[in-house]
Amino acid sequence: xxxxxxxxxxxxxxxxxxxxxxxxxxxxxxxxxxxxxxxxxxxxxxxxxxxxxxxxxxxxxxxxxxxxxxxxxxxxxxxxxxxxxxxxxxxxxxxxxxxxxxxxxxxxxxxxxxxxxxxxxxxxxxxxxxxxxxxxxxxxxxxxxxxxxxxxxxxxxxxxxxxxxxxxxxxxxxxxxxxxxxxxxxxxxxxxxxxxxxxxxxxxxxxxxxxxxxxxxxxxxxxxxxxxxxxxxxxxxxxxxxxxxxxxxxxxxxxxxxxxxxxxxxxxxxxxxxxx
Amino acid sequence: xxxxxxxxxxxxxxxxxxxxxxxxxxxxxxxxxxxxxxxxxxxxxxxxxxxxxxxxxxxxxxxxxxxxxxxxxxxxxxxxxxxxxxxxxxxxxxxxxxxxxxxxxxxxxxxxxxxxxxxxxxxxxxxxxxxxxxxxxxxxxxxxxxxxxxxxxxxxxxxxxxxxxxxxxxxxxxxxxxxxxxxxxxxxxxxxxxxxxxxxxxxxxxxxxxxxxxxxxxxxxxxxxxxxxxxxxxxxxxxxxxxxxxxxxxxxxxxxxxxxxxxxxxxxxxxxxxxxxxxxxxxxxxxxxxxxxxxxxxxxxxxxxxxxxxxxx
Numbered sequence: 383x384x385x386x387x388x389x390x391x392x393x394x395x396x397x398x399x400x401x402x403x404x405x406x407x408x409x410x411x412x413x414x415x416x417x418x419x420x421x422x423x424x425x426x427x428x429x430x431x432x433x434x435x436x437x438x439x440x441x442x443x444x445x446x447x448x449x450x451x452x453x454x455x456x457x458x459x460x461x462x463x464x465x466x467x468x469x470x471x472x473x474x475x476x477x478x479x480x481x482x483x484x485x486x487x488x489x490x491x492x493x494x495x496x497x498x499x500x501x502x503x504x505x506x507x508x509x510x511x512x513x514x515x516x517x518x519x520x521x522x523x524x525x526x527x528x529x530x531x532x533x534x535x536x537x538x539x540x541x542x543x544x545x546x547x548x549x550x551x552x553x554x555x556x557x558x559x560x561x562x563x564x565x566x567x568x569x570x571x572x573x574x575x576x577x578x579x580x581x582x583x584x585x586x587x588x589x590x591x592x593x594x595x596x597x598x599x600x601x602x603x604x605x606x607x608x609x610x611x612x613x614x615x616x617x618x619x620x621x622x623x624x625x626x627x628x629x630x631x632x633x634x635x636x637x638x639x640x641x642x643x644x645x646x647x648x649x650x651x652x653x654x655x656x657x658x
Numbered sequence: 659x660x661x662x663x664x665x666x667x668x669x670x671x672x673x674x675x676x677x678x679x680x681x682x683x684x685x686x687x688x689x690x691x692x693x694x695x696x697x698x699x700x701x702x703x704x705x706x707x708x709x710x711x712x713x714x715x716x717x718x719x720x721x722x723x724x725x726x727x728x729x730x731x732x733x734x735x736x737x738x739x740x741x742x743x744x745x746x747x748x749x750x751x752x753x754x755x756x757x758x759x760x761x762x763x764x765x766x767x768x769x770x771x772x773x774x775x776x777x778x779x780x781x782x783x784x785x786x787x788x789x790x791x792x793x794x795x796x797x798x799x800x801x802x803x804x805x806x807x808x809x810x811x812x813x814x815x816x817x818x819x820x821x822x823x824x825x826x827x828x829x830x831x832x833x834x835x836x837x838x839x840x841x842x843x844x845x846x847x848x849x850x851x852x853x854x855x856x857x858x859x860x861x862x863x864x865x866x867x868x869x870x871x872x873x874x875x876x877x878x879x880x881x882x883x884x885x886x887x888x889x890x891x892x893x894x895x896x897x898x899x900x901x902x903x904x905x906x907x908x909x910x911x912x913x914x915x916x917x918x919x920x921x922x923x924x925x926x927x928x929x930x931x932x933x934x935x936x937x938x939x940x941x942x943x944x945x946x947x948x949x950x951x952x953x954x955x956x957x958x959x960x961x962x963x964x965x966x967x968x969x970x971x
Contacts, residue, residue, distance in 0.1 A: 388788040388791075388792075392795075491672060491676065492676070494672075494673055494676075495672075495673050495676035495677050495680060496680070498673050498677050498948055498951060498952045498955075499677070499680075499910075499944075499948050499951070500906045500907055500909060500910035500911075500947070500948075500951055501910070502907075502910045502911060502913070502914075503909075503910035503944065503947055503948065503951075506910075506913065506928065506929075506932065506944075507681070507684050507940075507944050508684070509932070510684070510685075510688065510932050510937075510940055511684055511685075511687045511688050587801055590801060590803075591801070591803065591911075591914050594803050594914060594917070595913060595914060595917055595929050596929075596933070597929070597932060607803075610803060610804060610807060611917075613807065614807060614918070617807065617810065617811050617815055617822075618815050621811050624804070624807045624808065624811065625808075627804075628801065628804030628807065628808070631801050631804060632799050632800050632801065632804065633799075635798075635799035635800075635801070636795065636796065636799040639795050639798060639799055640795060643795070
């Protein structure tokens with residue numbers, strides 16, 4: 383496969399998979415074949431078939447319905463946490479980079495210390511404080527990803543601060559806020575956007591991991607990670623309970639990663655690896 | 659060189675301090691104090707006051723912090739509320755399990771990913787490169803806990819080659835411990851192989867474009883020699899940083915894989931203690947993992963000049 387067609391392949395498959403994820407999640411909000419929390423002990427551990435396409439779990443709940451409803455949970459949590467990290471981190475990073483001085487040093491020291499925690503560990507710690515709920519997961523993951531966004535935004539701002547157009551804006555008597563929003567921020571957007579696609583994948587994976595550990599969005603809300611955790615009890619008789627939720631996470635991640643790569647290649651030609 | 663090392667070590671000091679402060683602050687932010695949690699439903703104000711005094715909870719917050727750090731410095735991490743054991747003891751027994759998994763997985767990932775990344779870069783614009791890149795995207799999209807469950811099903815339930823749960827440590831059964839480690843290590847290593855391959859590919863691409871490589875080829879050196887003797891050492895530097903990140907990532911991710919395989923590691927201890935609201939243990943696990951991560955990154959940075967002689971200048 384030639385490199386260019388390989389990139390087109392990335393873009394196409396990535397778009398299709400992410401599109402599928404979004405459609406499933408949206409559909410899951412309004413329609414599922416069965417009620418995802420509906421217990422039916424008669425049809426426990428039904429294998430995939432005509433009535434239950436992806437089978438049923440230990441409480442007779444329809445796996446397909448739960449996966450669809452779980453998509454909505456995963457998507458809202460990961461989008462929410464990325465948006466949180468992106469807005470909070472960008473504000474903190476650009477302001478501290480632009481203002482400089484003791485504020486900048488303080489932010490830098492804090493960010494460095496927070497980055498000394500592996501992301502999942504920080505999220506686990508924050509979840510301990512907040513207790514399990516959907517919005518604590520958003521907050522925990524958002525806070526866990528804020529330091530890296532802050533650092534990226536601050537770096538971008540520092541390199542822009544002494545550029546002519548920024549200095550000109552200051553010389554014209556524009557306020558700091560205006561200069562920051564009108565001239566600095568727009569030039570920081572591209573790298574932040576690229577970074578946020580990879581954050582999105584991490585957030586989705588981390589949400590599933592937290593739910594898997596029983597420390598994410600609490601039941602009865604269906605989550606892919608939670609479904610995987612439950613599947614371990616029936617690993618010897620109902621392997622479909624492990625296969626489908628795991629496949630959903632993987633396909634979602636694959637789509638996000640491929641699309642992310644494609645977007646990065648489009649926005650940043652230097653990453654082409656020197657292919658001429 | 660020496661000044662670089664001193665500077666780098668000095669940089670780690672405030673990080674360690676703030677990490678300690680953050681972990682302390684996080685546990686203080688939890689509603690309810692450990693003493694009342696320990697008593698549970700027992701309503702005895704005198705006993706509560708006594709316990710609060712024993713834990714130092716009746717002092718001011720800065721005093722509590724100083725007290726906690728003083729105890730830490732003596733290796734005293736407090737007592738587990740639920741298990742009634744010294745926390746340091748719990749960490750000592752669970753840490754080797756986590757360490758065995760993390761180190762084996764990192765080693766496995768490096769042994770596969772470094773040659774694979776170098777090879778992918780070398781064969782750029784040929785068939786092998788997109789294949790390796792695609793495989794690494796696929797692998798990085800497989801969550802370790804899913805892979806773990808599938809491996810457990812295949813090799814534990816279907817083929818019955820390997821145990822699906824439980825653990826016997828290296829000190830108990832020697833190399834027999836490998837039976838318990840194979841599946842978890844493979845499950846966590848796959849994703850890391852992908853990450854490291856991509857990094858190694860990127861850094862090799864940079865290096866292979868440089869003039870000294872063309873020069874080595876012009877001298878008539880064989881391709882394997884050009885790659886191994888000239889390209890690999892210089893491409894390895896940036897990959898080493900990723901190896902450090904992987905170690906930290908796995909330390910935190912241990913919680914997940916140890917849950918899949920019910921291994922008695924530190925990650926499992928952390929998760930169980932979060933369930934049980936056993937805050938002294940949670941606090942200690944968070945602190946130990948974060949400090950280990952700081953230490954790993956410090957060691958990686960100190961090793962950097964060894965692999966990249968330009969840093970010595």
